[in-house]
Amino acid sequence: xxxxxxxxxxxxxxxxxxxxxxxxxxxxxxxxxxxxxxxxxxxxxxxxxxxxxxxxxxxxxxxxxxxxxxxxxxxxxxxxxxxxxxxxxxxxxxxxxxxxxxxxxxxxxxxxxxxxxxxxxxxxxxxxxxxxxxxxxxxxxxxxxxxxxxxxxxxxxxxxxxxxxxxxxxxxxxxxxxxxxxxxxxxxxxxxxxxxxxxxxxxxxxxxxxxxxx
Amino acid sequence: xxxxxxxxxxxxxxxxxxxxxxxxxxxxxxxxxxxxxxxxxxxxxxxxxxxxxxxxxxxxxxxxxxxxxxxxxxxxxxxxxxxxxxxxxxxxxxxxxxxxxxxxxxxxxxxxxxxxxxxxxxxxxxxxxxxxxxxxxxxxxxxxxxxxxxxxxxxxxxxxxxxxxxxxxxxxxxxxxxxxxxxxxxxxxxxxxxxxxxxxxxxxxxxxxxxxxx
Numbered sequence: 001x002x003x004x005x006x007x008x009x010x011x012x013x014x015x016x017x018x019x020x021x022x023x024x025x026x027x028x029x030x031x032x033x034x035x036x037x038x039x040x041x042x043x044x045x046x047x048x049x050x051x052x053x054x055x056x057x058x059x060x061x062x063x064x065x066x067x068x069x070x071x072x073x074x075x076x077x078x079x080x081x082x083x084x085x086x087x088x089x090x091x092x093x094x095x096x097x098x099x100x101x102x103x104x105x106x107x108x109x110x111x112x113x114x115x116x117x118x119x120x121x122x123x124x125x126x127x128x129x130x131x132x133x134x135x136x137x138x139x140x141x142x143x144x145x146x147x148x149x150x151x152x153x154x155x156x157x158x159x160x161x162x163x164x165x166x167x168x169x170x171x172x173x174x175x176x177x178x179x180x181x182x183x184x185x186x187x188x189x190x191x192x193x194x195x196x197x198x199x200x201x202x203x204x205x206x207x208x209x210x211x212x213x214x
Numbered sequence: 215x216x217x218x219x220x221x222x223x224x225x226x227x228x229x230x231x232x233x234x235x236x237x238x239x240x241x242x243x244x245x246x247x248x249x250x251x252x253x254x255x256x257x258x259x260x261x262x263x264x265x266x267x268x269x270x271x272x273x274x275x276x277x278x279x280x281x282x283x284x285x286x287x288x289x290x291x292x293x294x295x296x297x298x299x300x301x302x303x304x305x306x307x308x309x310x311x312x313x314x315x316x317x318x319x320x321x322x323x324x325x326x327x328x329x330x331x332x333x334x335x336x337x338x339x340x341x342x343x344x345x346x347x348x349x350x351x352x353x354x355x356x357x358x359x360x361x362x363x364x365x366x367x368x369x370x371x372x373x374x375x376x377x378x379x380x381x382x383x384x385x386x387x388x389x390x391x392x393x394x395x396x397x398x399x400x401x402x403x404x405x406x407x408x409x410x411x412x413x414x415x416x417x418x419x420x421x422x423x424x425x426x427x428x
Contacts, residue, residue: 008258013278033314034300036250038259044222045252045259047296049318064227082261086248086403089345089427094354096364098342100247104263128312131303138394140308150310168411180352181418185427186406189300196397197382204395213303213399 008108009159019162022057028105028162029054029083033131037061038080039072052081053123053130059107059155060114060123060130070151073111081107081155089185092169093178099165101184107160111153123152134209222322223373233376236271242319242376243268243297247345251275252294253286266295267337267344273321273369274328274337274344284365287325295321295369303399306383307392313379315398321374325367337366348423 002020003009011018019025035052038045048069053060059081063070073079088101114120124147125136142150169182191214194206216234217223225232233239249266252259262283267274273295277284287293302315328334338361339350356364383396405428408420 013281033303034298034316036252036261036263036296036298038250038252038261038294040254040257040259043254044292044322045254045294047250047252047261047294047320049250049296049298049316051314067227078258080252080259080261082250082263084248084250084263088406089247091346091349092353094356094360095338095342095350096356096360098345098349098353100265100345102248102263106261108258124309128309131312131314132305132399135305135312136309139306139312140389140392140394142308142310146308146310168409171411171413175354176413177415178354179415179418180354181410181421182414183408183410185346185408188404188406190402190404192302192400192402194397194399195382196395197385199385199390200396201391201393204393207395 003159003161009106009161011161011163017163017165019164024162025105025160026054028085028103031085032083035059036082037069038082039069039077041068041072051127051131053126055126057157059157060126060152061111061155062124062127062150062152065149065151067151070153073153073155074113074151076110076112078108078110079155086187087166088187090169091182091185093171093175093180093182097169097171099169101166103162103164105160105162107157109156109158111155114152114154117147120147120152123154124150133212134207137209138207217373217375223320223375225375225377231377231379233378238376239319239374240268242299242317245299246297249273250296251283252296253283253291255282255286265341265345267340269340271371273371274340274366275325275369276338276341276364276366279363279365281365284367287367287369288327288365290324290326292322292324293369300401301380302401304383305396305399307385307389307394307396311383311385313383315380317376317378319374319376321371323370323372325369328366328368331361334361334366337368338364347426348421351423352421
């Protein structure tokens with residue numbers, strides 16, 4: 001199933017890299033932890049990094065009650081949410097042909113506040129599950145005071161496009177004979193050894209969902 | 215030296231994490247490869263991932279001639295450039311206290327086109343050097359045709375703020391006794407084994423600046 005394509009989400013440059021199907025968009029979103037959320041306030045764009053969760057065709061965001069970004073989102077202002085993964089550097093023989101390998105999604109839509117208490121609790125849990133799958137099985141759920149202190153919004157993805165580059169450098173034929181090393185430098189995210197909180201109670205082992213967090 | 219603080223760049227939430235000195239802002243920018251560039255077109259925010267270079271108090275960006283983003287930037291529209299590093303997941307005992315460790319910079323300003331040929335060449339080289347320090351010592355510099363096909367802009371950082379979170383979870387006292395593992399999961403970028411281009415000439419070794427690319 002594809003997103004409707006128009007001027008807003010059409011990939012114009014390197015357009016062979018543009019992808020509009022939901023499956024690809026979801027995969028790229030689901031592989032991320034931080035979204036860059038763009039809103040307008042007083043004719044000034046703001047791009048704020050936020051944690052997020054994708055649930056079906058929505059992106060869940062949260063923030064402190066009355067925070068600048070949440071208030072703007074709740075007011076139904078048009079927003080843009082972008083998630084990018086850097087997969088490598090592409091070293092070409094010419095300055096001009098240098099590039100990066102990446103996967104990115106640019107999503108357009110508007111958000112609305114989640115006010116219903118049960119839906120709000122579920123949305124907050126989806127944020128934690130997106131961060132660390134399995135985690136809500138043992139951490140304490142939000143209480144009334146915490147729920148009241150938090151704004152939770154759901155951003156409906158009206159349109160989106162994905163853009164993906166992979167593979168080696170694409171040098172011009174005339175440059176292939178240059179005595180310059182060319183190729184790619186793969187980049188990936190590495191999850192290190194878990195570090196227990198200084199005040200962790202004695203005798204608590206790593207959770208059984210540890211392997212799924214990556 | 216600090217950036218001037220006003221409503222635009224003041225960190226309002228978790229404000230103890232807000233940092234306004236240029237040294238910290240530069241360090242965070244210099245540790246990145248991809249910037250999320252926010253602009254407004256027809257009252258719609260766009261957030262586009264772009265490669266960049268920081269040179270003194272400017273951020274260099276480039277794109278295809280007449281690309282949407284470059285045209286908007288050249289017209290002097292207000293822009294916002296954000297760079298974020300994810301350093302870890304923070305697993306707290308409660309849903310509410312989950313967090314991430316990160317370093318981010320949100321920069322505000324306007325851009326202008328670099329038209330002078332020598333400055334343009336130098337700016338393109340700075341992009342490659344930012345991607346891969348040392349690289350311009352052996353790759354072919356841009357020729358006239360390539361320069362003409364590229365828009366290069368310099369974004370003057372008028373104001374910026376950095377925001378940094380590090381350390382373990384900050385659970386409420388009453389939650390410390392819960393039987394839940396708590397702590398951090400460190401995340402870092404890993405540079406893998408370099409992969410030579412399929413069409414790389416025989417007998418070309420890795421360059422001597424390889425160790426500096428990370």
